Amino acid sequence: MFIDLSAVTQRLRRMSSEELDVSGSYQNFLLDLILEGKQTLGVEHVSVWLFDDISAPKKLINVASTNWQQDLSEDEYPELLCEHFPSYFKAITTGISIDANDATIDPRTCEFKESYLDVYNITTMLDTVIFKNGIPHGVVCFEGTGETRCWQGAEIAYAEMMADCCSRRLLVNDLWCLQQQLTELAFQDALTGLKNRRYLMDYAHREISRHIRSGQQLSVVMLDIDHFKLINDSYGHEVGDVVLKAFAQRCQQALRTEDCLCRLGGEEFIALLPNTPTEGAMEVAERLRRDVEMHIIESGTHYIQVTVSCGVGEVSLAKPFSQSLKEADRAVYSAKAKGRNCVVMY
Known part of the structure; x- marks a missing residue:
């Protein structure tokens, strides 16, 4: 699949410059990005996963998905435990993108074969790392079905830009949450909590x-x-x-x-x-x-x-x-x- 990297980059830049409400759920303020990625790369599914603890991650938590028909509450987010998929998590924490042309045999993704790939007929995956302060914070996962696929350099570059756009929105959300906490403290009595x-x-x-x-x-x-x-x-x-x-x-x-x-x-x-x-x-x-x-x-x-x-x-x-x-x-x-x-x- 050929993509015009210049054209899709311009689209992403325009989307990133638009004013957005980040006070809601991850799904709410990431959905437009991952839908754009799904259409541009022609895949069946795009999802965003975040580590539970950036300093000592034990699992990835699915916070946004193009497959969700409605927003999920935090206690409904799907999770992946690091210990169950050691090769995949080792690859992700290096910060290098996973371009698994055939996800069922790629050593970084084949661990998902029976539990996920075969169940949903996933044949190819492109996972790009979301960074926070230079440290892997999560991943944007692009999944395709049908024939295996040879990911091109322009596609990988585009997926990495998509991860960077997600990273910026997550940072804005962090800043908003911090502002809410500071506002709450400004209006709260420290001793009684009233x-x-x-x-x-x-x-x-x-x-x-x-x-x-x-x-x-x-x-x-x-x-x-x-x-x-x-x-x-x-x-x-x-x-x-x-x-x-x-x-x-x-x-x-x-x-x-x-x-x-x-x-x-x-x-x-x-x-x-x-x-x-x-x-x-x-x-x-x-x-x-x-x-x-x-x-x-x-x-x-x-x-x-x-x-x-x-x-x-x-x-x-x-x-x-x-x-x-x-x-x-x-x-x-x-x-x-x-x-x-x-x-x-x-």
């Missing part, structure tokens, strides 16, 4: 807009652990951290999935309750107060009981959320003034 004040302000802005459109009420519950400084002074800050984490977990379990619990800082927490009137918010706050009071927190040889003062109110949809925070804070101070371990509505 969202932080920064996230709360952004989330509240979105929820206020949504509640204006829906006409529903949005309520807030501010929680302040009573005498927390005394806990730190009596038992130490490490025990204080244990108390904060246990408190956050207890409150999280008592709330609905759609409720947003955040740590404002120190021993102050806040729960934003969508589609909830103040009467319902009062019930939620009272339930939280009782649950916290009944729960004994264990830390080493210490058994600590804490209580919480709560300020409850409806979020004003016509004012900045910071105003509702101030009012909830004043309600918490009123609860403290009344003897703590109680709920006050502003």
Whole structure:
């Protein structure tokens, strides 16, 4: 088969320059490339496989395929164990392309004969390595049926360019995932794992807009652990951290999935309750107060009981959320003034 390397290279370059959403599955952002490769090389099947661990690979995982009728979840990805196909994996990890004209007798691919080649009538294979930081990361596998095939230099060069295009998209996906992780960390309280004040302000802005459109009420519950400084002074800050984490977990379990619990800082927490009137918010706050009071927190040889003062109110949809925070804070101070371990509505 003759291919015009210049023409197909230009097509690949144009495809690589197009803006693409890499936030989805591998199949989603690699499919157009491997379909292009299937058509250009005239093969029956093209697939992408990645090593499970680039530094110490034990298996290849099939992450994209032209044969899939629908996207697969990660736990459905087919796998190849290195120990079952030692010659093939040794060849792949050298980084050199495998151009198996007759895959059934080529020493690098004949290991697949009974388990795969004969089953799917595969006669010829061209596998090109995907690199990551100069290290083999996976492979793009081109498979043909029918008569055996003598792979030409231009075809091998094209397949290697296809692997490089996949490599670039995988790198962009890695960068996107890293950005998501950094964003998550920026909005997360490191100690409790809850969202932080920064996230709360952004989330509240979105929820206020949504509640204006829906006409529903949005309520807030501010929680302040009573005498927390005394806990730190009596038992130490490490025990204080244990108390904060246990408190956050207890409150999280008592709330609905759609409720947003955040740590404002120190021993102050806040729960934003969508589609909830103040009467319902009062019930939620009272339930939280009782649950916290009944729960004994264990830390080493210490058994600590804490209580919480709560300020409850409806979020004003016509004012900045910071105003509702101030009012909830004043309600918490009123609860403290009344003897703590109680709920006050502003």
